[in-house]
Amino acid sequence: MNKAQIVPQKEQINGLTLSFKNLNYIVNQDKNNQTQGRIILNNISGICPPGKVTAILGASGAGKTSLLNILAQRISTKSNVQITGDILANGNHYDSEKFARFSGYVMQNDILFATLTVKETLEFVANLKYTNENEKISRVNYALKTLKLEKCQNTLIGNELLKGISGGERKRTSIGVELVRDPQCILLDEPTSGLDSFTAFVIINLLKKLSVVSKRTIIFTIHQPSSDIYLLFDQIFLLAKGRFVYQGPKEKMIDYFQSIGFECPKKANPLDYFISIMQNEENRQSDIQNLFKGYDNQIQSQIDEQLSRIQLKNIENEEFQANFQQQVVQILKRGILNVKRDKILVRSRIVMAVFLGLLVGGIFWGAANEPGFKGTQSTTGGLFFLVMSSFMTALNPVIVQFPQERDVFLREENSKLYSTFAYFVGKSSIEIPFLIIFPIIQQLICYWMIDLNDQTASIVLINILDQVEIVWD
Numbered sequence: 017m018n019k020a021q022i023v024p025q026k027e028q029i030n031g032l033t034l035s036f037k038n039l040n041y042i043v044n045q046d047k048n049n050q051t052q053g054r055i056i057l058n059n060i061s062g063i064c065p066p067g068k069v070t071a072i073l074g075a076s077g078a079g080k081t082s083l084l085n086i087l088a089q090r091i092s093t094k095s096n097v098q099i100t101g102d103i104l105a106n107g108n109h110y111d112s113e114k115f116a117r118f119s120g121y122v123m124q125n126d127i128l129f130a131t132l133t134v135k136e137t138l139e140f141v142a143n144l145k146y147t148n149e150n151e152k153i154s155r156v157n158y159a160l161k162t163l164k165l166e167k168c169q170n171t172l173i174g175n176e177l178l179k180g181i182s183g184g185e186r187k188r189t190s191i192g193v194e195l196v197r198d199p200q201c202i203l204l205d206e207p208t209s210g211l212d213s214f215t216a217f218v219i220i221n222l223l224k225k226l227s228v229v230s231k232r233t234i235i236f237t238i239h240q241p242s243s244d245i246y247l248l249f250d251q252i253f254l255l256a257k258g259r260f261v262y263q264g265p266k267e268k269m270i271d272y273f274q275s276i277g278f279e280c281p282k283k284a285n286p287l288d289y290f291i292s293i294m295q296n297e298e299n300r301q302s303d304i305q306n307l308f309k310g311y312d313n314q315i316q317s318q319i320d321e322q323l324s325r326i327q328l329k330n331i332e333n334e335e336f337q338a339n340f341q342q343q344v345v346q347i348l349k350r351g352i353l354n355v356k357r358d359k360i361l362v363r364s365r366i367v368m369a370v371f372l373g374l375l376v377g378g379i380f381w382g383a384a385n386e387p388g389f390k391g392t393q394s395t396t397g398g399l400f401f402l403v404m405s406s407f408m409t410a411l412n413p414v415i416v417q418f419p420q421e422r423d424v425f426l427r428e429e430n431s432k433l434y435s436t437f438a439y440f441v442g443k444s445s446i447e448i449p450f451l452i453i454f455p456i457i458q459q460l461i462c463y464w465m466i467d468l469n470d471q472t473a474s475i476v477l478i479n480i481l482d483q484v485e486i487v488w489d
């Protein structure tokens with residue numbers, strides 16, 4: 017392994033131990049709380065040491081994602097959700113705010129900004145997390161190099177409408193975002209889902225290198241890993257029906273299962289075999305009970321003992337947080353790039369403005385020239401619809417654009433890259449030119465079609481002010 021190539025420029029760290037003790041997760045779907053809640057995680061305890069790759073495995077519905085989300089403080093206690101037990105980092109309790117400062121979370125769906133290139137995506141994070149220009153550049157280059165993203169660094173991320181990078185490159189970019197931030201601990205929900213076996217191996221291999229060389233704590237859920245990938249795991253959590261049936265190094269797993277009467281057939285992938293035993297089927301119930309009994313008798317006490325030995329240590333690597341102004345500037349810059357590149361969006365907004373202008377102008381064609389009360393009434397009607405159509409145009413960012421960006425915003429806000437208010441100010445600022453230009457287009461069209469006189473000038477002003485107020489509200 018080439019150490020020099022993958023050691024980040026940041027100083028080496030002592031590492032972070034994530035642990036949980038007597039963790040219960042109960043959900044009550046009955047709104048009146050009259051029935052007993054469903055136990056999703058049942059009194060489990062575990063340790064994820066630094067410098068190790070911990071894989072959470074189990075049959076579908078075993079509780080893997082729930083465990084990962086609870087460790088990431090992404091599930092909070094509500095009236096129908098009960099979470100009890102201790103969740104600790106280096107022996108300290110932590111909340112979602114603290115978690116965002118020492119950890120990164122890579123979601124199963126790669127939520128990225130479609131109109132940025134891979135490099136710009138990483139630079140956006142670096143600009144918000146580092147002050148020193150050289151450090152920003154070296155962090156981005158380090159992530160590009162480590163994740164082998166150099167070839168596609170100038171390709172757009174893309175989406176359904178915009179051709180962009182491949183699925184594997186998307187996944188690597190999502191991991192790159194966390195690598196730029198360089199947290200002590202990275203949690204990943206199914207990092208290999210939807211990838212071919214080679215790309216899946218490359219990604220897990222990268223995580224393994226990261227854990228060994230930089231002493232990061234790596235935890236992920238995974239489905240049916242190939243035997244090559246299995247060999248990269250240091251530690252395995254096997255879950256069945258919300259309880260552990262194995263926890264420990266992969267080397268000891270086969271012997272342990274053999275000792276409790278489950279011998280893995282030769283040439284079989286051990287994980288495939290053990291997960292098949294844990295399937296929640298009628299004829300497997302007694303096997304599952306035997307697995308629970310074996311775990312309680314042989315492993316639980318070892319884990320309790322290891323937990324009691326965890327020393328209370330400070331959490332290092334508290335991250336830099338960009339100030340409000342820096343946050344707004346970065347969001348604004350990204351928004352401007354989006355407007356430049358998302359041609360469909362801008363063109364559709366221009367077409368919409370022209371269409372509405374023509375529609376109102378056509379309906380009230382020459383109305384201002386009609387004599388008497390009828391003419392005045394029609395002109396007022398035309399002006400009313402003109403204001404309303406400008407109002408509808410101003411709603412565009414709220415109705416069309418925000419839902420598209422919502423997931424990106426939630427991910428970034430969860431990672432504490434910026435505050436909600438900074439996002440709001442940055443995003444609203446991008447809209448200001450549109451709020452001025454589109455009403456002018458509409459009113460210029462209507463000016464001649466309705467045959468308005470120079471009162472229109474004041475209407476333009478009213479419109480603009482109206483819309484600035486809408487966005488501000």
Ligand SMILES: Nc1ncnc2c1ncn2[C@@H]1O[C@H](COP(=O)(O)OP(=O)(O)OP(=O)(O)O)[C@@H](O)[C@H]1O
Nearest residue numbers: 043045056074075076077078079080081082083237
């Ligand atoms: N908030 C919730 N309300 C109700 N049921 C829930 C909730 N969260 C999880 N569950 C249930 O708990 C079980 C475990 O869910 P979880 O997503 O953790 O499983 P998983 O092991 O990750 O499964 P998969 O491998 O299929 O993704 C599932 O049966 C799921 O339906």
